[in-house]
Amino acid sequence: MNRTKIAQLYADAESLGGQTVTVAGWIKSVRDMKNFGFVTLNDGSCFRDLQVVMNREALDNYDEIAHQNVSAALICTGTVKLTPDAPQPFELSATSIEVEGVSAPDYPLQKKRATVEFLRTQQHLRPRTNLFRAVFRIRSVAAAAIHRFFQEQGFVYVNTPIITTSDCEGAGEMFRVTTLDPKNPPLTESGEVDWSQDFFGKHASLTVSGQLNAENFAMAFGDVYTFGPTFRAENSNTTRHAAEFWMIEPEMAFADLNDYMDNAEAMLKYVLKDVMATCPDELNMLNKFVDKGLIERLDHVANSDFARVTYTEAVEILEQAVAAGHQFDYPVSWGIDLQTEHERFLTEEHFKRPTFVTDYPAEIKAFYMRMNDDGKTVAAADCLVPGIGEIIGGSQREERLDLLEARIKDLGMNPEQYKYYLDLRRYGSCKHAGYGLGFERLVMYLTGVGNIRDVLPHPRTVGNADF
Amino acid sequence: MNRTKIAQLYADAESLGGQTVTVAGWIKSVRDMKNFGFVTLNDGSCFRDLQVVMNREALDNYDEIAHQNVSAALICTGTVKLTPDAPQPFELSATSIEVEGVSAPDYPLQKKRATVEFLRTQQHLRPRTNLFRAVFRIRSVAAAAIHRFFQEQGFVYVNTPIITTSDCEGAGEMFRVTTLDPKNPPLTESGEVDWSQDFFGKHASLTVSGQLNAENFAMAFGDVYTFGPTFRAENSNTTRHAAEFWMIEPEMAFADLNDYMDNAEAMLKYVLKDVMATCPDELNMLNKFVDKGLIERLDHVANSDFARVTYTEAVEILEQAVAAGHQFDYPVSWGIDLQTEHERFLTEEHFKRPTFVTDYPAEIKAFYMRMNDDGKTVAAADCLVPGIGEIIGGSQREERLDLLEARIKDLGMNPEQYKYYLDLRRYGSCKHAGYGLGFERLVMYLTGVGNIRDVLPHPRTVGNADF
Numbered sequence: 001m002n003r004t005k006i007a008q009l010y011a012d013a014e015s016l017g018g019q020t021v022t023v024a025g026w027i028k029s030v031r032d033m034k035n036f037g038f039v040t041l042n043d044g045s046c047f048r049d050l051q052v053v054m055n056r057e058a059l060d061n062y063d064e065i066a067h068q069n070v071s072a073a074l075i076c077t078g079t080v081k082l083t084p085d086a087p088q089p090f091e092l093s094a095t096s097i098e099v100e101g102v103s104a105p106d107y108p109l110q111k112k113r114a115t116v117e118f119l120r121t122q123q124h125l126r127p128r129t130n131l132f133r134a135v136f137r138i139r140s141v142a143a144a145a146i147h148r149f150f151q152e153q154g155f156v157y158v159n160t161p162i163i164t165t166s167d168c169e170g171a172g173e174m175f176r177v178t179t180l181d182p183k184n185p186p187l188t189e190s191g192e193v194d195w196s197q198d199f200f201g202k203h204a205s206l207t208v209s210g211q212l213n214a215e216n217f218a219m220a221f222g223d224v225y226t227f228g229p230t231f232r233a234e235n236s237n238t239t240r241h242a243a244e245f246w247m248i249e250p251e252m253a254f255a256d257l258n259d260y261m262d263n264a265e266a267m268l269k270y271v272l273k274d275v276m277a278t279c280p281d282e283l284n285m286l287n288k289f290v291d292k293g294l295i296e297r298l299d300h301v302a303n304s305d306f307a308r309v310t311y312t313e314a315v316e317i318l319e320q321a322v323a324a325g326h327q328f329d330y331p332v333s334w335g336i337d338l339q340t341e342h343e344r345f346l347t348e349e350h351f352k353r354p355t356f357v358t359d360y361p362a363e364i365k366a367f368y369m370r371m372n373d374d375g376k377t378v379a380a381a382d383c384l385v386p387g388i389g390e391i392i393g394g395s396q397r398e399e400r401l402d403l404l405e406a407r408i409k410d411l412g413m414n415p416e417q418y419k420y421y422l423d424l425r426r427y428g429s430c431k432h433a434g435y436g437l438g439f440e441r442l443v444m445y446l447t448g449v450g451n452i453r454d455v456l457p458h459p460r461t462v463g464n465a466d467f
Numbered sequence: 468m469n470r471t472k473i474a475q476l477y478a479d480a481e482s483l484g485g486q487t488v489t490v491a492g493w494i495k496s497v498r499d500m501k502n503f504g505f506v507t508l509n510d511g512s513c514f515r516d517l518q519v520v521m522n523r524e525a526l527d528n529y530d531e532i533a534h535q536n537v538s539a540a541l542i543c544t545g546t547v548k549l550t551p552d553a554p555q556p557f558e559l560s561a562t563s564i565e566v567e568g569v570s571a572p573d574y575p576l577q578k579k580r581a582t583v584e585f586l587r588t589q590q591h592l593r594p595r596t597n598l599f600r601a602v603f604r605i606r607s608v609a610a611a612a613i614h615r616f617f618q619e620q621g622f623v624y625v626n627t628p629i630i631t632t633s634d635c636e637g638a639g640e641m642f643r644v645t646t647l648d649p650k651n652p653p654l655t656e657s658g659e660v661d662w663s664q665d666f667f668g669k670h671a672s673l674t675v676s677g678q679l680n681a682e683n684f685a686m687a688f689g690d691v692y693t694f695g696p697t698f699r700a701e702n703s704n705t706t707r708h709a710a711e712f713w714m715i716e717p718e719m720a721f722a723d724l725n726d727y728m729d730n731a732e733a734m735l736k737y738v739l740k741d742v743m744a745t746c747p748d749e750l751n752m753l754n755k756f757v758d759k760g761l762i763e764r765l766d767h768v769a770n771s772d773f774a775r776v777t778y779t780e781a782v783e784i785l786e787q788a789v790a791a792g793h794q795f796d797y798p799v800s801w802g803i804d805l806q807t808e809h810e811r812f813l814t815e816e817h818f819k820r821p822t823f824v825t826d827y828p829a830e831i832k833a834f835y836m837r838m839n840d841d842g843k844t845v846a847a848a849d850c851l852v853p854g855i856g857e858i859i860g861g862s863q864r865e866e867r868l869d870l871l872e873a874r875i876k877d878l879g880m881n882p883e884q885y886k887y888y889l890d891l892r893r894y895g896s897c898k899h900a901g902y903g904l905g906f907e908r909l910v911m912y913l914t915g916v917g918n919i920r921d922v923l924p925h926p927r928t929v930g931n932a933d934f
Contacts, residue, residue, distance in 0.1 A: 003721060005689070007621060024721040026686075026895045044688035044720070045621055073897040075721075100721070101866065101896035124887040125894065127687035136684065140624040147614050154474060154512055157607040161925045162629065162673075162696045163642075163711050165932045175630075175644045175666070177673065179700045182660045185649055193649045199642070199700055199710065200932040206629075206644065213925055213934065217603070220594035221511035222472070222492075228696065229629045233646045233666055243666065244630050253511070254470060254491040254542075254567070399568065420591040420934060427592065428493045429568035430540040458628045458680055465632045465667035467680065467887055 001075070007046035009080065013090050017082040023050060023092060024075045024100065026128065032066035039065065039097075041074060047133060047281035051091040052076050058095060065097045071107050071128060073100040116454055123458050123467045131290070134282035135455055138275055139443045145274035146227060146248055146439075149267050155250065156221040159228060160210030165202040166417060173233040174205035175243075206231035210249050211434060212368075212421055215397065218251040218432055219424050225250040227439075235462050239451040242440065244460040251434035257370075257379045257396045260433040261356050264383055264392050265306045267437075268354070272302040275446050291448025297386060298446070300353070307351040310359045311338075311377065317350055318342055337364045338382075340389045347384040354385045367407050368421075369395040379433075388445050394435025401425035468542070474512035476547065480557045484549040490517060490559060491542045491567065493595065499533035506532065506564075508541060514600060514748035518558040519543050525562060532564045538574050538595060540567040583921055590925050590934045598757070601749035602922055605742055606910045612741035613694060613715055613906075616734050622717065623688040626695060627677030632669040633884060640700040641672035642710075673698035677716050678901060679835075679888055682864065685718040685899055686891050692717040694906075702929050706918040709907065711927040718901035724837075724846045724863045727900040728823050731850055731859050732773045734904075735821070739769040742913055758915025764853060765913070767820070774818040777826045778805075778844065784817055785809055804831045805849075807856045814851040821852045834874050835888075836862040846900075855912050861902025868892035 004021040025043030039052040052074075056062040068074070078094035108122050109129060119126040126132045147157070163177050179199045180186065186194040195203040210226040217224045226249040233243065250267075252259060276283065276298060287294045309317070318332040330339045338346075338357070347355045358381040359372060369378035383392035398404045404425055408415050415422070443455040453459040458467045471488040492510030506519040519541075523529040535541070545561035575589050576596060586593040593599045614624070630644050646666040647653065653661040662670040677693040684691040693716040700710060717734075719726060743750065743765060754761045776784070785799040797806045805813075805824070814822045825848040826839060836845035850859035865871045871892055875882050882889070910922040920926040925934045 001721065005621065024897070025689075044623075044690075071895040073721075073895040100898065101892070103894040107894045124683040124890055127684050133687065136625065137623055137688070139626075140618075143624050143626075144614055144618045147611055151607075151611045154472065156511075156604055157610050158603065158924050159606075159610075159696070159713055161711060161923075161927055161932070161934075163698075163927050163932055166934075173646070175646060176649065177642050177644060178649070179640070179642060180649070182643065182645070182647070182652055183654075187650075199702075199929060200927065201930045202932065204932055216591040216934070217594050217924065219493075220600065221604070223512075229626070231630075235666075244628060246626055254468065254540075423591060425568070427570045427574045428538040428540040430491070431567065456628075457625050457684065460628055460630050460667065462666060463668045465628070465630055465669065465671055467628075467633075467683070 005045035006041070006043045006048065006050045009050065009090065010046060010048055013080070013082065016080045017090065019080050020077065020095070021080060021092070022075060022077045023052075024073070025050070027068055027070055027072045027074060027103070029070065030066060030068055037062075037066050039074065039076070041076065042133075044133070047130075047137065047279070047285070048088075051088050052078065052094050052097070053081075053091050054094045054097060059097060061097065061099075064099065068099065069103040069105055069107055070110055072103040074098065075100050116451065120453055120459075127457075130285055132454075134279070134285050135443070135447050135449055136457065138279050138282055138446050139455060141275050141278045142271050142443060142446055143227070143439070145271045146267070148274075149270045150223075150225045150250065153223065155223040155225045156217065158210075158214055158217045158224045158226055160207070160213040160226050160249075162207050162229065163200070163204050164207045165200060165204050166212075174208060175231050175233045177204045177206060208232060209247070209436065211251065211436065214249050214251040214434065215421070215424055215432070218253045218434070219428065219430075222253045223250070237462055239453075240441070240444075242452050242456060242459050242461050243465075245452070245456070246439035248437040248439060249434060251432065253430055253432045255396075255433045256431055257358065257381055257433055260394045260396065260435050261306075261308065261358075261381055261383075264394065264435055264437070265354075268383075268392075268442075269302050271442070272298050272446070276302065286448050294448040301385065304353040306383070307347075307353055307355040308381075309346070309351070309355060309357055311357055311361065312359065314338070314342075314346055314357050317346065321345060321350070335361050335363070343382075343384045343389040344386075347389070348386045352386070354383060356381045356383050365395070367411055367413065368397050368404070370398045371403055371407070383435075385445060387448075388441060391441050391445060392435050392437050394433065396431065396433040399425060399429045399431055401429065472512035473508070473510045473515065473517045476517065476557065477513060477515055480547070480549065483547045484557065486547050487544065487562070488547060488559070489542060489544040490519075491540070492517070494535055494537055494539045494541060494570070496537065497533060497535055504529075504533050506541065506543070508543065509600075511600070514597075514604065514746075514752070515555075518555055519545065519561050519564070520548075520558050521561045521564060526564060528564065528566075531566065535566065536570040536572055536574055537577060539570040541565065542567050583918065587920055587926075594924075597752055599921075601746070601752050602910070602914050602916055603924065605746050605749055605913050606922060608742050608745045609738050609910060609913055610694070610906070612738045613734070615741075616737045617690075617692045617717065620690065620730075622690040622692045623684065625677075625681055625684045625691045625693055627674070627680035627693045627716075629674055629696065630667070630671050631674045632667055632671050633679075641675060642698055642700045644671045644673060675699060676714070676903065678718065678903065681716050681718040681901065682888070682891055682899070685720045685901070686895065686897075689720045690717070704929055706920075707908070707911075709919050709923060709926050709928050710932075712919070712923070713906035715904040715906060716901060718899065720899045721897055722863075722900045723898055724825065724848055724900055727861045727863065727902050728773075728775065728825075728848055728850075731861065731902055731904070732821075735850075735859075735909075736769050738909070739765050739913070743769065753915050761915040768852065771820040773850070774814075774820055774822040775848075776813070776818070776822060776824055778824055778828065779826065781805070781809075781813055781824050784813065788812060788817070802828050802830070810849075810851045810856040811853075814856070815853045819853070821850060823848045823850050832862070834878055834880065835864050835871070837865045838870055838874070852912060854915075855908060858908050858912060859902050859904050861900065863898065863900040866892060866896045866898055868896065
């Protein structure tokens with residue numbers, strides 16, 4: 001079949017005017033005016049639909065087509081007619097229409113608008129709606145832009161492992177990965193589960209971060225990044241948490257905290273600009289129906305310098321706000337972990353643009369972050385953005401073997417488990433920094449969609465892993 | 468630090484001649500000639516090293532540098548000197564060298580060549596060797612080329628889920644994903660493990676394929692692809708199998724078997740040409756030390772039309788070979804699953820180029836493949852390449868609801884489990900096709916490396932999931 005995609009028609013309409021083309025797609029609506037009618041067809045190649053005009057005279061099977069249900073698949077051949085005075089720049093005047101696949105009358109997504117909650121029960125069909133067509137194309141375009149950004153800068157893409165036998169990744173609860181008999185697992189003499197008989201000969205879990213592995217590669221390639229799934233077995237049923245989500249984790253050798261922030265800011269702007277240039281139709285729809293301030297906000301962020309403020313200064317700003325009468329649910333004082341309300345106040349009300357908060361108290365941050373000279377803060381920085389709060393977390397890593405060993409011991413962790421990680425400090429250690437970007441958070445930010453369940457193709461949350 | 472990467476020096480050597488630059492990297496070797504010496508430095512930005520020339524007169528800390536161990540990290544400032552008569556086009560004449568991080572004398576990868584088996588025990592350090600520097604850069608370049616190929620063609624990238632509660636993916640044994648107490652799992656009244664109390668409220672596993680989910684999106688976007696990790700809990704300790712590996716699974720609406728083969732052939736050639744253009748130094752090294760025919764083979768494949776032969780014809784070719792005296796371990800007759808020896812004979816000895824074998828007996832292929840009009844073969848095609856055997860498997864999918872339902876029942880499968888998949892045939896079904904490319908197989912093919920453990924950053928195989 002010599003088929004033309006609708007995206008191509010929009011790209012080349014001028015030169016295709018008067019030409020005969022064949023288009024294949026799915027019905028969004030049919031209007032039958034008895035002797036002529038209109039089919040709105042979408043083939044997924046772009047957000048826009050094609051208007052197909054059919055005439056009873058020209059089509060033997062006019063009635064068959066006029067009675068098709070929403071989402072039936074059609075193959076339409078006809079002439080491209082430029083329509084400079086109509087809302088759409090051209091239409092297809094059909095000379096033949098073939099039904100490739102009918103759609104049963106009980107098709108669950110009829111024309112009337114469905115709620116996102118209902119659509120979550122129709123995950124196999126919801127990509128056919130305008131909302132999810134927009135969200136999942138933007139997700140794809142953003143992913144491609146991220147790869148392009150890092151590749152253009154010479155970063156090496158590393159697929160860090162999903163299954164891990166180390167417990168040293170720190171953050172959060174982990175899913176167990178096993179092939180042992182679930183009911184009668186083999187036991188050791190002391191009556192514990194005998195993991196040595198499991199598939200990997202050890203207790204294994206799903207990774208919560210590829211960072212420590214990425215560092216292995218940064219010490220060889222200089223600049224690397226991961227882009228893959230990560231997992232949290234947390235029983236938290238919020239709009240921002242999923243059990244399975246994708247992360248981008250760049251890691252840069254011979255780089256400090258400022259280098260990380262410069263890179264992260266450039267990356268976010270690159271992705272924003274790319275999505276705005278590539279997906280104007282999708283963004284217009286989202287701006288109209290999902291989040292009225294979306295385009296203005298993206299535009300603003302793409303063209304603002306991000307603010308940078310130390311944690312200590314940020315706490316002072318928050319304390320001044322409290323003194324001036326602002327109410328927070330959680331009290332503010334030096335040493336606290338900033339809550340989302342604090343983060344949003346800083347980025348939305350105080351700085352009114354994306355904001356890096358730097359140099360957090362060591363106690364509330366991970367063991368691998370570099371101790372500052374003050375002995376109480378670490379070279380960490382979180383990037384907060386209006387409308388979301390934290391979107392990136394990163395730090396300069398502790399490159400000094402003695403300090404890193406001391407920190408591991410102080411925290412009661414087992415140095416033996418960190419042998420490989422410490423080896424990186426034994427053999428040619430260097431200043432280095434890295435960060436983690438939660439990809440779904442970014443897609444939520446790019447689309448204005450407020451629930452992580454609606455930016456994941458098939459979301460996995462506590463109690464839910466259907467489809 | 469205003470740092471120049473070595474890749475940039477090689478790209479802009481002419482214009483940088485005479486300029487002062489600062490380079491940061493790791494020592495590959497140091498030669499001390501008493502009053503002058505040479506440091507071979509690599510910073511991971513490209514395969515090539517930088518020769519740093521140091522003079523006792525110019526450097527206060529000459530002896531400190533001359534005594535550094537392999538893999539120490541240095542920051543070198545100096546003048547770029549073009550050396551048109553030397554093996555390398557330029558060198559850095561150092562005015563200052565700073566030790567960023569020493570390397571302990573017991574660094575496990577000294578200059579002498581280590582075996583790949585030993586290097587597998589040093590996965591955190593092996594990216595620093597020439598072999599793995601080449602392999603993992605090619606892996607990254609190939610991944611980026613794959614994304615670029617599909618994005619340029621308007622495919623939408625879909626992150627299909629890693630955790631699945633469906634057993635309907637078919638292929639192979641699966642890993643269980645659970646948070647239940649491993650020793651005393653909750654039991655139902657009938658004494659079975661009560662999966663309803665597990666994290667997802669069901670028994671969950673790691674995916675073996677994203678295809679069925681990708682089809683959901685192909686029926687909305689037309690052309691989509693996945694690129695993510697997949698898993699097999701198979702107890703097979705071979706050079707070609709890993710428990711965790713990455714797959715690319717494109718799925719195309721309004722496409723038949725030929726469309727899939729055209730797309731797959733174009734994709735493979737695109738990736739080969741991109742890697743050959745981007746990684747000549749890496750390929751030269753691999754061609755010299757790993758696989759002497761590598762470059763010739765890649766070049767041949769990038770410029771050959773792939774052969775296409777039906778399974779029935781292929782069996783005839785094999786039977787003729789047997790008649791002519793060729794010995795196979797496994798007997799040949801219509802209906803057998805082709806063994807690697809058969810595949811390699813076809814692609815290496817008979818066709819001498821990549822070969823699609825099409826239209827396999829239905830009995831040896833998956834339920835979702837489209838039944839041919841002969842009622843006994845299906846519209847499947849495997850792509851065989853010289854040196855590897857099967858690298859791609861794909862098919863046209865059964866789009867006819869009645870035939871698909873009948874097949875599911877015939878095979879004793881539970882239609883209820885396939886409700887969503889069957890819905891795609893109820894609501895606007897269309898001809899469609901797709902395929903799966905094992906990414907590690909491709910990287911093995913691109914590098915000539917014979918063991919899958921050496922193309923995965925941190926391989927997971929039965930009994931092994933360290934690092």
